[in-house]
Amino acid sequence: MKYKSSKYNIFVGRNKEQNAIIYNSYSSALISINNDLEQLISSDGFSVNQGDLDNLSHINTLLELGIVVDNDYEEDIAMEFLSMREKYRTDKQLQITIAPTMKCNMICPYCFQSENYDSEEMEYDICDKIVDFIDKMVINHPYLSVTWFGGEPLIALNPIEYISKRLIDICAKKNILYNSSIITNGYLLDSETAKNLFEKCAISSAQITLDGLEEQHDKKRILREGGKSFSTIINNIKSASDLLKIVVRVNVDKSNQGKLEGLIEKLLIDENLKGKISIGISPVFDFQERKNCEYNEFCSKNLWNIESIVAMRRFCEIDHIDRFCYATLQPSLVSCSANIFDSFIFDPQGEVYKCFMSLGKKKYSIGNIKDISNFERLIYNHKHKEWVDASPAIECKKCVYLPLCQSGCLFDRMQKGISRLCFKNKENLISILFETYSIFEKSQVEE
Amino acid sequence: MKQKPAIVIIKKAQGIETVGCGCLVEYVLCCPKIIPKG
Numbered sequence: 001m002k003y004k005s006s007k008y009n010i011f012v013g014r015n016k017e018q019n020a021i022i023y024n025s026y027s028s029a030l031i032s033i034n035n036d037l038e039q040l041i042s043s044d045g046f047s048v049n050q051g052d053l054d055n056l057s058h059i060n061t062l063l064e065l066g067i068v069v070d071n072d073y074e075e076d077i078a079m080e081f082l083s084m085r086e087k088y089r090t091d092k093q094l095q096i097t098i099a100p101t102m103k104c105n106m107i108c109p110y111c112f113q114s115e116n117y118d119s120e121e122m123e124y125d126i127c128d129k130i131v132d133f134i135d136k137m138v139i140n141h142p143y144l145s146v147t148w149f150g151g152e153p154l155i156a157l158n159p160i161e162y163i164s165k166r167l168i169d170i171c172a173k174k175n176i177l178y179n180s181s182i183i184t185n186g187y188l189l190d191s192e193t194a195k196n197l198f199e200k201c202a203i204s205s206a207q208i209t210l211d212g213l214e215e216q217h218d219k220k221r222i223l224r225e226g227g228k229s230f231s232t233i234i235n236n237i238k239s240a241s242d243l244l245k246i247v248v249r250v251n252v253d254k255s256n257q258g259k260l261e262g263l264i265e266k267l268l269i270d271e272n273l274k275g276k277i278s279i280g281i282s283p284v285f286d287f288q289e290r291k292n293c294e295y296n297e298f299c300s301k302n303l304w305n306i307e308s309i310v311a312m313r314r315f316c317e318i319d320h321i322d323r324f325c326y327a328t329l330q331p332s333l334v335s336c337s338a339n340i341f342d343s344f345i346f347d348p349q350g351e352v353y354k355c356f357m358s359l360g361k362k363k364y365s366i367g368n369i370k371d372i373s374n375f376e377r378l379i380y381n382h383k384h385k386e387w388v389d390a391s392p393a394i395e396c397k398k399c400v401y402l403p404l405c406q407s408g409c410l411f412d413r414m415q416k417g418i419s420r421l422c423f424k425n426k427e428n429l430i431s432i433l434f435e436t437y438s439i440f441e442k443s444q445v446e447e
Numbered sequence: 448m449k450q451k452p453a454i455v456i457i458k459k460a461q462g463i464e465t466v467g468c469g470c471l472v473e474y475v476l477c478c479p480k481i482i483p484k485g
Contacts, residue, residue, distance in 0.1 A: 017451065027460035034453045058453050065460045440457045 002071035027066030100156035122348040143177035154188035164201035191239035205245035212256030280325030331403035393420035
């Protein structure tokens with residue numbers, strides 16, 4: 001039997017013993033191997049003597065990890081097939097996102113939805129149309145995933161409760177699992193609301209944004225009617241975390257530079273939320289390249305490279321790495337959910353979108369649910385096809401970063417009319433992987 | 448002295464999953480659908 005190293009192996013660096021640290025961008029395995037093994041797998045078509053039981057065992061492990069593959073296995077072709085299948089799978093969830101309002105009680109300067117503040121709450125006829133659509137589409141799926149989004153969804157609790165109740169009933173009758181989450185600024189998520197969401201709407205998780213410690217947060221997460229939000233949100237996170245799985249999102253830019261450690265300490269130690277919440281950090285990059293944007297605190301690549309490592313290190317000193325979220329390390333067979341057939345986003349007026357970023361930009365709507373008597377017209381149309389058809393650029397197909405990048409953000413590519421946006425921040429990926437190794441090594445010493 | 452194993456697994460291979468947005472960290476101004484697995 002002949003083998004070769006996976007084409008998706010990324011060399012991360014060497015540890016103190018000079019052993020190679022290797023990450024596989026397809027399987028997401030991260031390992032270190034000794035020099036003999038590194039030498040063995042470095043040539044294409046290598047084989048192992050049947051009597052060499054140690055190396056046979058090692059190669060079996062590396063095969064399981066995806067670090068080594070059969071010599072004639074065409075990984076890029078396999079990935080193309082798997083990507084095609086992924087787009088049309090019905091053995092996974094039907095993924096629905098609903099924005100019951102585009103209004104928001106905050107006016108954050110970096111928000112990409114600022115033009116949508118004045119829209120109305122979703123009316124019941126639209127709610128019913130969405131439920132009918134889901135009722136038909138969910139057949140053959142083992143579960144239904146609903147994400148509540150906005151604007152600020154908690155401003156529009158009535159549509160959330162109404163739709164949730166109907167969908168929970170439908171899923172119970174069809175024996176389909178129901179899973180729901182909410183993306184909220186957390187200001188209105190008091191303990192009673194959290195209880196209602198959990199008990200009446202079967203919402204099990206919430207993503208809440210805190211953009212630094214009190215001073216930085218209150219400057220950036222500005223309440224529409226004035227006043228501060230930080231302490232209210234902290235109290236809400238504390239009470240909601242008894243019921244809901246909470247992910248605290250931190251948007252990183254120049255304004256909270258050097259403050260992430262303090263925020264992590266505040267949440268995990270001072271507020272005693274260690275083990276109860278996850279934290280995910282994300283840089284505020286200029287996605288839309290807005291020329292006349294007043295906001296000028298965008299996160300530079302250098303700033304992100306420093307802040308992400310500092311935050312990860314401090315978090316892992318206090319809590320477990322599994323609760324620190326860093327999205328770039330998640331391989332995918334497609335660009336994002338917009339690239340999948342069975343994924344839809346609804347705005348309050350019944351417009352149907354594929355991408356969160358395009359929400360409210362009618363040009364990117366694939367149709368309006370209230371205008372469609374036959375749902376097939378909504379899903380089998382050229383606009384929907386454009387999102388689902390999109391594939392990585394030919395130049396990207398041999399790239400080691402392809403499973404992590406998939407030629408970049410689909411919406412950004414569409415807006416700019418280009419076929420690929422190259423994975424820009426390779427240094428950060430390597431730094432994060434090396435840090436992950438160091439955290440692991442340190443934990444081994446402590447054990 | 449205990450010999451170090453030839454392979455140390457820091458992170459196991461995971462099934463490739465598609466949930467949420469894959470464009471998160473590189474390009475996005477406040478893309479909301481982050482951290483799908485929390």
